[in-house]
Amino acid sequence: MLKTVARDSLARNSVLIMASTAGTAGLGYLYWLLAARELAQASIGTATALISVSAVVSMVSNLGLGHMFIQRLPGAGVGEWSRIVSAGLLLGCGLTAVVSFAAGLALPSVAGHFAFLRDPSALAALVLASVALTASTLLDNVFVAHRASHGMLTRNLALAGGKVGTLAVLTWAGYGGAGVVLLAWTLPSVAVTAYTLGTSLPRLQPGARLGAAGIGDELMHIHGSLRGHHLINLAQAGPTALLPVLVTARLGAEANGHFYVAWMTASMLFMVSPAVASAFYAERTNAAPAGLPRAAAVVLAVTGPPALLLFLAGDWILGLFSAGFAAEGGLLLKILVLAAVPDAITNLAVAHWRSLGRFRRCLRLNLLMATICLTLTWLWLPGTGIEAAGIAWLAGQSVGAVVVAVRSLWRRGA
Template identity: 70%
Template sequence: MLKDSLARNSVLIMLSTVGTSGLGYLYWMVAARELPRPAIGTATALISAATVVSMIANLGLGHMFIQRLPSTASGAVGGSAAWSRIVSAGLLIGCAATAFASAAAVLVLPRLAGNFGFLDGLSGAAALIVTAVALTASMLLDYVFVAHRASQGMLWRNLALAAGKLTALAGLTAAGWASASAVVLAWTVPSLLVSIYTLRWSLRRLRPGWRLGGGGLGAELRHVRGSMTGHHLVNLAQAGPAAVLPVLVTARLGAAENAHFYVAWMTASVLFMVSPAVAAALYAERTNANARSASLPRASLVVLVVIGGPAVVLFLAGGWILSLFSPAYAVAGGLLLKILVLAAIPDAITNLAVAHWRSTGRLRRCVRLNLVMAVSCLTLTWWWLPSWGIEAAGLAWLSGQSLGALLVAVLAGGDRYAGRIRAWPRSTALAVHDFFVDPVRRAGSLRGRIAPRPRQPRGGARPLLQPAVRGRPDLRLPAGSRRPSPHSRPRSRSWRVP
């Protein structure tokens, strides 16, 4: 299995996710035991808003890295100078766009929902901007490692990041800082430090000669525009609902209910992170010329093997796991966790389908599929939250993913049927086409067709090629000989037999 590049990088990405989630459990467990629920709700609302802003403003640069960096690493497109230009321009443009979008969110969110009033202060605005920029930088650096199929760098980076968050939170709470600011600081500062370390040392080991600089921004804007109109739209429609759901819960139900929702959502995210990890590895494999294991059945098998056991454990023992935070979280989020576990199956189907279609260039199909799921999920969440509570978000997520899986089955069946028709002989394809054309059009298409020439008998004399000319003997072909091709026949009566 370690010799299989797809499986190896998928496992490394999932180990990064599992390790980060495990340390994240401890992080939020410390926060739940040391801080009141309103403070946790405020912190999770700010982190969720920063996640949404980062996702909108990263411009799809991560997938642009996957597309372009492998060719420069092999020396085909300019070596380390081109590699440095692509990475530097992507990081600078992504972080600048995130800072601008965060400032806009600080102005808009408190006016749209009163529960985001904590952003009106200077400290709240600065926390949102810094957290969103840190998330964008961390995400783009992860994609650099994925693009080179060196996911072990991503693994160690994220483990160090999660351990730093846990250590910082434990230190702040031990010092008596029991507020939402402690959670946000412990979340953001280690992310910035690990990103600086990655820029200074890790990328240099990944690509000798790497250098951070601002040159070549104008040349890279053309590629950024291409990623915005293609992969970025796919990413927004695909990952948008997962990031927006906590924001909707906060806006409709308040920060305290969002704390219950966020803990259950974070617990179920162990399952939701598996299929995106395999999908990213599948796409990275298919962009590499030397990849041989990038098949959809193999990726599906990896997801099934990894996701099966944890799904059963979470479904049967999810309440006990939530009670580790506090009994109130188990009571409020037990049913929601079961619903989210069921949604992991259609979520895996849609993620792998999108990765497959993305690698074949059918980005419009990916965007339309993800938009259908996103609109249905967010609309149902907004409608159902006041009546059904936080379980409404889980039901809406399950409904949207199930609808997407159904559409994937329909589209895959249509592709298979279309390929079968193209493989038929020409006469059969015409017969199928004529069968589906209405009688009026079929009758009109038959007008003006030339009737086929009747076949001549093989025995006996052939007819004259032209009427006999006086003074010349009749020209007849021997019996059984082939008839001359049409272009060899005489065109006028001036023709004479030699």
């Protein structure tokens, strides 16, 4: 089995991306478990709300540059490679800083539950967390583009471990409040990103030099990425980033804390199919043979056991945080586990269509699912509670899976 994975580029990089995801999720789980035991729930709710906003800002601002990296970096010469990566990082992170600052100023006026952003320190934390997240996402895709996902694994484990260690030190020293959670979240991100830029990237592409020279030459390609990959990514990732924000806006920060823990626990399932989809797309951009059935088999093999565990023992797992998290999030977790099946179907379909250049088809499917999910979430949250977000997510993904199935059957019958 191990020899097969080592020989098969798709399987090897899928496993490495998933190992990165699983390791990050496991350490992230430990991070929030430590926070839940050492800090008040109100503080955790505020911190998760700010982190949720930073995820939305980063998603909106990264311009689809990660997939552009996967598409263009394979085979690029040293000079071109340096220009592509430099332009992507500078423009993506710069736009993220501007958008996060604007969002921090606007949100308190739009939704009262975000009044904490009026504090200058909270606004600064939002900007820093958003920029760090964008840089991290783009750097991950550089490694994926080179089918060198071992670098992504090492980087993300160091990042997640640094967060846990920093939080442990701060709470042991007697510090408390949402600021501690945010500080422990962002400082390791800045440190690991700096190390990646200074050490890891030069090893990945010897002779590469990052800088501002030639960025203007990349604007045309970035515009193409914005019209293609970025719109697809926004529609695909929008609901996952916006759901915690909607929960906060409709139900408050404390309710979002309960939602966020259940969502984070289920995310180990939702991260599998995107990981395989990214590896699948990278294989095809490197002109390597990659079959959709093989990718689906990898997803099924990795998703099945943890999905069964979460469905049967989810209440006990959430109870590790506190009895309150289990009581409030147990049903939601079960709903999210069920949604992992249609989510995998739609993620692989989008990766397949993207590799064929069917960008409009990808966008239409993702927009349909996002519209259903976000609309139903907004309408149902006040009356149903946090479970509404899970039901809406399941509904959107199920409709998308039906569309994929109908299209597949129609093509076979044509």
